[in-house]
Amino acid sequence: MSRISPRERESVLRSLSSGVVPAIGLHHIQVGRLEEVNAMIQDLDQVERAGTFVRFIVGRYGSGKTFFLHLLKNVALQRKFVVLEADITTDRRLHGSGGKGRALYTELMRNLATRSKPEGGALSNLIERWASDIDHSVRSQGGDDESVKKAFAISLRPLQEFVAGYDFNHVLSRYYEGFVSHNQPLQDSALRWLRAEYTTKTEARNDLGVRSIIDDESWYDYIKLFAGFCRIAGYAGLMVSIDELVVLSHRLANTAARNNNYEAILRIINDCMGGRAEGVGFIFAGTPDCIEDRRRGLSSYEALAMRIASNSFAKDGLKDFTSPVIRLENLTPEDCFVLLSNLRRVHAGTESETRLISDEGISTFLQFCHNRIGAAYFQTPRETIKSFVGLLRVLEQNPAKTWQELLTPDAVPSKAESDPVESFTEVDDENLAEFKL
Numbered sequence: 001m002s003r004i005s006p007r008e009r010e011s012v013l014r015s016l017s018s019g020v021v022p023a024i025g026l027h028h029i030q031v032g033r034l035e036e037v038n039a040m041i042q043d044l045d046q047v048e049r050a051g052t053f054v055r056f057i058v059g060r061y062g063s064g065k066t067f068f069l070h071l072l073k074n075v076a077l078q079r080k081f082v083v084l085e086a087d088i089t090t091d092r093r094l095h096g097s098g099g100k101g102r103a104l105y106t107e108l109m110r111n112l113a114t115r116s117k118p119e120g121g122a123l124s125n126l127i128e129r130w131a132s133d134i135d136h137s138v139r140s141q142g143g144d145d146e147s148v149k150k151a152f153a154i155s156l157r158p159l160q161e162f163v164a165g166y167d168f169n170h171v172l173s174r175y176y177e178g179f180v181s182h183n184q185p186l187q188d189s190a191l192r193w194l195r196a197e198y199t200t201k202t203e204a205r206n207d208l209g210v211r212s213i214i215d216d217e218s219w220y221d222y223i224k225l226f227a228g229f230c231r232i233a234g235y236a237g238l239m240v241s242i243d244e245l246v247v248l249s250h251r252l253a254n255t256a257a258r259n260n261n262y263e264a265i266l267r268i269i270n271d272c273m274g275g276r277a278e279g280v281g282f283i284f285a286g287t288p289d290c291i292e293d294r295r296r297g298l299s300s301y302e303a304l305a306m307r308i309a310s311n312s313f314a315k316d317g318l319k320d321f322t323s324p325v326i327r328l329e330n331l332t333p334e335d336c337f338v339l340l341s342n343l344r345r346v347h348a349g350t351e352s353e354t355r356l357i358s359d360e361g362i363s364t365f366l367q368f369c370h371n372r373i374g375a376a377y378f379q380t381p382r383e384t385i386k387s388f389v390g391l392l393r394v395l396e397q398n399p400a401k402t403w404q405e406l407l408t409p410d411a412v413p414s415k416a417e418s419d420p421v422e423s424f425t426e427v428d429d430e431n432l433a434e435f436k437l
Helices: 006-017 034-048 065-078 100-110 123-139 145-161 165-180 184-194 201-208 219-232 246-250 255-274 288-292 302-308 333-348 359-373 382-397 429-433
Strands: 052-058 081-087 237-243 280-286 325-327
Touching (some): 006 382, 034 052, 052 065, 052 255, 065 237, 081 100, 100 219, 123 184, 145 165, 145 219, 165 184, 165 201, 184 201, 219 280, 246 255, 333 382
Parallel strands (some): 052 280, 081 237, 237 280
């Protein structure tokens, strides 16, 4: 394992102690999930060949879904992909009036990440890199401003086949105009349009001279369009990561609203499977309930249930990683031991790994987890990780104490304290409205 930097170390420890997935340094603590990661790498290979994929990552709360998504993001960035990521909320979803669909697109574009800017906010960097490469290539051959504009038009010509491709190309040209003339307001206007932050066509026409804007109905078409631009700009493809599908299934009380969002997912699947999209992959993440619930989950929408159905022969320990749904299996006791050993190594930094706790101490800690939390700690390791990082922090700041003194039955949260709530109990208003005497 490579030596961790102080910045990565602190980021990992601070995040994990709060139950949050760290943005950097994931490779220092990654354990297990080898088959799942390899399956996703094959999907990325397919996108590099102008193909597509749609995956659903399924796991209980705290089972590592978000960690897995961050890991896939890092893999994609290293392979020169552009990555968009966002969480679904009640006001930011795949389908919805009043700007809810547009809000999801805006969040995706704000979080746009590239290898040179993995933390997000890389939209302007991406465009400037593409424009600067063309500008340098043309001017190094003696070209002028007009030659550069013609080169832009030739480069973007394939995008005119997409919906609103002409306006998209025009906005990119306006951004370049602002870039070379140091006109920051013009650049900001172009970025506003590309992030779907214009709410009226009149304002967009006055600022940029375009007649369309990205809205609730068209945002997905612009995702496919942007995927084409990413490949023109020299990237391997586009990966779109959307978490918290459970919001659609268990926090939208209206059946019509849920079905409209499920219809949007079905459209994405049909486009990717039917060859109506290229160079883009979609990853959705959610709990088992939001996939399997026949009353409110994705399986309640019959056409969608057929698309995501599991292989009937993949049972009794047999796996099929070509299926759209990847289920994150429980970590084994051995995986948990390696995970905590990795955390111990990260915490130690340049010090001796066993300075605070030995291998025996890790085994004892896991036994306490098993005794008080039960087998659930294999399924949802989040609380175990939080407790272990807390133990290391206390041992570091109180040198007189040993792990033997601290590892008492009261040190680890009980099952009732640590188990997440899997289901929602809110009343379904629509069902009450249909009740008749």
